[in-house]
Amino acid sequence: MSDNHILKNLESGTRFDGRKLLEYRKIEIKFDVSVNAEGAARVILGDTEVLAGVKVEMGTPYPDIPEEGVLMVGAELLPMSNPDFESGPPSIHAIELARVVDRGIRESKCVDFKKLCITPNEKVWTVCLDLVPVNDDGDLLDAFGLAGLAALKTMKFPKVDGDKIDYHEKTSAGIELRNLPIPVTVCKIDKYFIVDPSNEEEPAIEARLTVTSLEDGSLCALQKGGDKPLTSEDISTMVDIAIEKGKELRRVFESATKHR
Amino acid sequence: MTETKVKENEIVVPGEEIVSGMGYLPAYGTYRDGEMIRANKLGIVHVDGRAIKLVPLSGNYLPKRGDVMIGKVIDVTYSGWIVDTNSAYRAMLGLKEATSDFIRKGADLTKYFNFGDYLVAKILNVTSQNLIDLTMDGPGLRKLDTGRIIRVNPNKVPRIIGKEGSMVSMIKAETNCRITVGQNGVIWVSGNPKEELIAVSMIRKIERESHISGLTERIKAEIENAKKGESQ
Amino acid sequence: MTSSKRLDGRGFEETREIEAKIGIVKRADGSAMFRMGKTVAYAAVYGPRDLYPKFLQNPEKGIMRCNYNMMPFSGQGERVRPGPSRRSREIGMVTEKALSSVVNLDEFKNAVVDVFIEFPQTDAGSRCTGICAAALALADAGITMKDLVAAVAVGKVGDRLAVDLSYEEEALKDPDTTDIPMAFVPSTGEIVLLQMDGIISKDELMEAIELGKNACKKLNEIQVAALKKKFEVDKNE
Numbered sequence: 001m002s003d004n005h006i007l008k009n010l011e012s013g014t015r016f017d018g019r020k021l022l023e024y025r026k027i028e029i030k031f032d033v034s035v036n037a038e039g040a041a042r043v044i045l046g047d048t049e050v051l052a053g054v055k056v057e058m059g060t061p062y063p064d065i066p067e068e069g070v071l072m073v074g075a076e077l078l079p080m081s082n083p084d085f086e087s088g089p090p091s092i093h094a095i096e097l098a099r100v101v102d103r104g105i106r107e108s109k110c111v112d113f114k115k116l117c118i119t120p121n122e123k124v125w126t127v128c129l130d131l132v133p134v135n136d137d138g139d140l141l142d143a144f145g146l147a148g149l150a151a152l153k154t155m156k157f158p159k160v161d162g163d164k165i166d167y168h169e170k171t172s173a174g175i176e177l178r179n180l181p182i183p184v185t186v187c188k189i190d191k192y193f194i195v196d197p198s199n200e201e202e203p204a205i206e207a208r209l210t211v212t213s214l215e216d217g218s219l220c221a222l223q224k225g226g227d228k229p230l231t232s233e234d235i236s237t238m239v240d241i242a243i244e245k246g247k248e249l250r251r252v253f254e255s256a257t258k259h260r
Numbered sequence: 261m262t263e264t265k266v267k268e269n270e271i272v273v274p275g276e277e278i279v280s281g282m283g284y285l286p287a288y289g290t291y292r293d294g295e296m297i298r299a300n301k302l303g304i305v306h307v308d309g310r311a312i313k314l315v316p317l318s319g320n321y322l323p324k325r326g327d328v329m330i331g332k333v334i335d336v337t338y339s340g341w342i343v344d345t346n347s348a349y350r351a352m353l354g355l356k357e358a359t360s361d362f363i364r365k366g367a368d369l370t371k372y373f374n375f376g377d378y379l380v381a382k383i384l385n386v387t388s389q390n391l392i393d394l395t396m397d398g399p400g401l402r403k404l405d406t407g408r409i410i411r412v413n414p415n416k417v418p419r420i421i422g423k424e425g426s427m428v429s430m431i432k433a434e435t436n437c438r439i440t441v442g443q444n445g446v447i448w449v450s451g452n453p454k455e456e457l458i459a460v461s462m463i464r465k466i467e468r469e470s471h472i473s474g475l476t477e478r479i480k481a482e483i484e485n486a487k488k489g490e491s492q
Numbered sequence: 493m494t495s496s497k498r499l500d501g502r503g504f505e506e507t508r509e510i511e512a513k514i515g516i517v518k519r520a521d522g523s524a525m526f527r528m529g530k531t532v533a534y535a536a537v538y539g540p541r542d543l544y545p546k547f548l549q550n551p552e553k554g555i556m557r558c559n560y561n562m563m564p565f566s567g568q569g570e571r572v573r574p575g576p577s578r579r580s581r582e583i584g585m586v587t588e589k590a591l592s593s594v595v596n597l598d599e600f601k602n603a604v605v606d607v608f609i610e611f612p613q614t615d616a617g618s619r620c621t622g623i624c625a626a627a628l629a630l631a632d633a634g635i636t637m638k639d640l641v642a643a644v645a646v647g648k649v650g651d652r653l654a655v656d657l658s659y660e661e662e663a664l665k666d667p668d669t670t671d672i673p674m675a676f677v678p679s680t681g682e683i684v685l686l687q688m689d690g691i692i693s694k695d696e697l698m699e700a701i702e703l704g705k706n707a708c709k710k711l712n713e714i715q716v717a718a719l720k721k722k723f724e725v726d727k728n729e
Contacts, residue, residue, distance in 0.1 A: 004406050005406045005407055005408055005450075008406075008452070008453055009453040009456075012452075012453045012454070014453050014454070014457070016408065016457070016460075017457070018457045033565075033612050033613070034563075034565050034566055034612050034613040035530060035613060036530075036565065036566060036567055036568050036613055036614070036615075037565035037566075037613075038565075040565055040612075047518050047519075051563065051612060053563065053564060053565025053566075053612075054565065055564060055565050055570065055571035057570060057571065074564070074574065076574050078561070078608065078610060079538075079559070079606070079608050080517060080520065080523075080534065080535075080536035080608035080610055081517065081519065081536075082519055083519065083520075083538050083541070087559055087576075089575065090574075128564065128571050130563065130564040130565055130571075130574070132563055132610075134516070134517060134534065134610075135516075135517045135518050135519055135520075136519060137518065137519065167568065167569045167570070168568070199519075200410075271719075271720055271723050273631055273640065273715075273716050273719045273720065274594070274631050274636075274637045274638065274639055274640055275594075275637075275638060275639025275640055275677075275678060275679045275712075276716065289636075291638060293638075293679065293680075298638070298639070298679065300596070300636050300637060300638050301631075301634060301635075301636055301637075302631045302632065302634060302719060316634050317634070317723070318521070318522065318632060318633060318634035319633065319634020319635070320521060320539065320540055320541070320633075320634065322599075347540075348539065348540035348541045348542055348543075348600055348602075348603035348604075349542070349602070349603065350542065389551055389601065389602065390601060390602060390603075415634070471723060
């Protein structure tokens with residue numbers, strides 16, 4: 001019943017919480033998460049709150065790319081954040097979230113994997129980015145996208161003594177992100193497009209398209225979700241929205257991470 | 261000699277001492293620990309003669325006979341419907357209690373109430389094992405049509421309804437919305453988008469500030485402000 | 493080794509800096525953050541709620557489940573592999589036993605109260621910090637409980653007993669630190685959790701328990717203040 005009811009709101013240009021259709025909730029990016037992580041960030045998007053943390057290890061490179069470090073992105077949908085999440089191994093939703101965020105980071109080449117090499121063919125950094133929600137009020141993917149970038153941008157490598165890592169001592173060297181891939185999830189309800197759906201709106205969503213874009217408007221990740229199909233006009237509209245919103249989110253990100 | 265340690269209307273936490281002395285009786289939300297009466301819930305102290313009880317500030321809904329609640333149909337069986345009550349326990353709505361129509365054996369029950377439908381129903385009975393029976397036979401009991409469903413802390417429902425319905429009637433009148441408040445903390449609101457938003461934010465405000473006095477006047481003033489803001 | 497001060501300069505009966513906050517997870521029925529020094533615990537409670545699979549339901553009394561989990565980036569050294577370990581499952585169990593001794597399980601027969609304890613950052617004493625947070629989350633959720641529960645780890649560092657061990661103290665060797673996590677019901681002083689890693693005499697244990705009990709009284713005051721503060725803030729909005 002709420003599914004039809006939301007159309008009345010959308011027709012008049014608003015959503016259940018009074019936002020405009022393409023309006024994001026208030027975004028905060030904080031760095032008060034974990035002093036034990038090499039890098040960590042908290043993103044609060046309306047009532048959605050997520051954490052991202054980076055831990056590094058030393059390992060051997062993949063044989064086909066002997067001079068490049070390794071990045072692993074994982075997500076765990078903690079049952080604390082949503083009564084419908086269950087304990088156990090990562091659900092398919094957690095896996096999808098992690099892989100979409102991963103593709104944005106990897107395909108944009110924002111991380112120079114060659115700089116993660118310590119000794120070619122022998123030793124490289126393995127960077128583990130872990131994403132968890134604290135409170136799920138919708139749009140986890142976009143929140144994770146920002147949190148992951150914030151954690152990566154502000155991380156610092158620990159001191160290395162030969163083969164041993166001293167996690168208690170941080171160096172001043174980090175990963176310099178060469179660009180900022182920002183995922184934006186655009187959702188379709190009937191003939192309307194919205195961004196940043198809250199929990200209340202999620203059941204009404206018929207199809208969604210996550211588009212990760214860069215400053216120059218190029219696209220580095222795509223993921224269609226939802227049960228209903230999209231036309232190519234839909235996709236064209238949604239991509240435009242995502243690029244536009246991506247620019248907005250990038251500004252928020254840059255000002256929040258300015259002095260770090 | 262009884263000596264009151266905590267005044268009426270104070271917020272107490274589990275284990276906290278409320279009053280000492282054998283002259284008082286521990287009622288809802290409190291228990292006796294030797295000379296002392298202590299809280300066993302987070303709530304506000306209320307002294308009723310010699311009885312000390314708590315008005316709880318939180319806690320999930322505990323279904324009670326006679327409550328009118330809003331539930332969601334989550335399953336359809338051959339003998340009725342299973343309804344989510346926003347509590348730990350599901351409820352059963354049998355054929356006889358659902359409608360006065362004669363329903364043939366094997367008829368398609370989803371024609372009456374379908375998966376996902378929201379119903380205003382009354383609790384006929386709650387067994388000691390928390391099995392719940394519902395009825396749709398009564399004034400105001402019906403399937404809800406298009407509108408918005410929100411969930412509030414069920415302990416705040418009395419405040420949202422107000423004395424003899426005064427608070428919810430005021431919100432209905434000021435926002436032109438139809439509103440049904442279930443005892444289980446599920447509320448249905450239906451109106452045009454802008455006014456619905458005002459009604460919902462007022463309900464949320466009452467939920468947050470229920471323990472503070474002077475609420476009715478504040479809510480009325482807020483609605484006036486909101487409507488002025490809308491027309492600008 | 494007799495020392496007159498601890499590694500971080502604290503007195504032997506002094507806890508680390510404590511912080512508590514209620515309502516950090518909006519979707520949960522109750523939630524709280526509790527911090528002891530650099531160990532931060534988030535606890536979220538859902539329930540009483542429906543319990544699946546059905547065969548787990550108990551018609552005679554409710555069930556409480558406690559889940560203890562460290563986030564991958566929370567630890568002092570390497571990344572913590574996600575997923576339950578034997579250690580985290582044991583801690584979940586003793587936490588559940590500690591909390592069920594104050595919770596009235598009869599009030600939610602056939603149903604379950606789920607407690608999730610997550611750590612974004614740890615520095616020793618995590619199970620105790622988790623219990624303090626979980627007790628607050630249960631109270632915030634309106635669960636009927638005769639009292640809160642407070643917990644602290646008392647240890648033998650060198651030849652002295654010390655309250656609320658830090659990671660550095662726990663890691664000391666020769667002699668190895670003895671770590672005794674314990675939890676109390678503040679109004680009665682009853683013990684609801686007691687474990688130990690190390691070697692001590694019975695007299696030392698009894699003394700450690702007294703130290704722990706006193707420390708937990710102070711922790712309880714902070715818990716109570718945090719619960720009340722939640723409603724004071726609302727008042728001033």
